[in-house]
Amino acid sequence: MSPTIHLAQQPEADELLGRSPLAVLVGMLLDQQVPMEWAFSGPYTIAQRMGSDDLDAARIASYDPDAFAELLKQKPAVHRYPGSMAKRVQQLCQYLVDNYDGDVSAIWRDVATGDELLARLKALPGFGEQKAKIFLALLGKQFEVQPKGWREAAGAYGEKGSYRSAADITGPESLAKVRAYKQEAKRAAKAADET
Template identity: 60%
Template sequence: MDVAVHITQQVEADALLSRSALAVLVGALLDWQVPSEWAFAQPAVIARRLGGEDLDTHRIAQHDPAHLAALFAAPPAVHDSPALMARRVQELCRHLVARHDGRAAAVWEQAATGRELYRRINELPGFGRQKSQIFVALLGKQYGVRPDGWREAAGAYGEDGVHRSVADVTGPESLEKVCAHRQEVRRAAKESKVRPAEHHHL
């Protein structure tokens, strides 16, 4: 990966997201009921707690589950549900080892179409329909992963010129617009008493 993303507005965290495919996947996985910019900053925190500057798929997959959960829970916790997320991150890494030889980028490198890209992402543990669509949009908009039909596979998140998700965060100004969009979605949902389609953002 040779890009420069500015998702978290934190130099170390964004540097890791710019070079590590696994960090991007882990950040996306953690993006559940917490702010996206917080979730995507946590791979750098996890790497430090594991004693390095980068994340290692095999090491996390083989790590003692109880110890990993303790690392996630140590203050400040990497998520509001640290034990659950430690288990999910480990499940993700074990899937990558079993299916992709531990290479996170292999999930999208061999996808020939947007539909296939979506399918391969959707097969990952913890990646439902919406999270998969947003991740397709993130890969296309910020990481140059653009097989034919990727925007269609990403749904509304793939549209150009919008500020709907983390895929559209490129700096402080765009982050503010994405946050404003989320607040509007929540406000509208509260008024209609219907759970928002974009409540569990990525």
């Protein structure tokens, strides 16, 4: 049974995120310098433009890079920086093919601990410490991927009842709470810089 996801705030895009580990991983990759809903609707848009109802890591990795960049650049663009994000998506997919036979769920299927899963996520192209922790929290909170110590490995993003990131969004109300948290964090950081 696929979880009900509300990250894209679009039924078709959210349905894909709920059933496709690659789609949610690509959405997380795209989630930078654009509104979260735009990032997480990207996998659905890419699948549609590739003439499919799902994403396939091997197919994306082997796609002609210029043609793939054009898919992301079509209006409306998949990202604010569609060319560079096309490269990142293909790098991620190539890594998945090389290391996990293109099976995204193999990243977490046999892990024993949250720390082990975090290390695997941090090894993904385009995933630094923070993005890996947010994705780990998303897996634990919404996809029931909960190896021992997953909350601790995800840090503050793993806290129960928090509203810090995509991991905590289950609908419009929680989206508003996450946005408010992020705005407050930006204000606090700006105030700290000015002192």
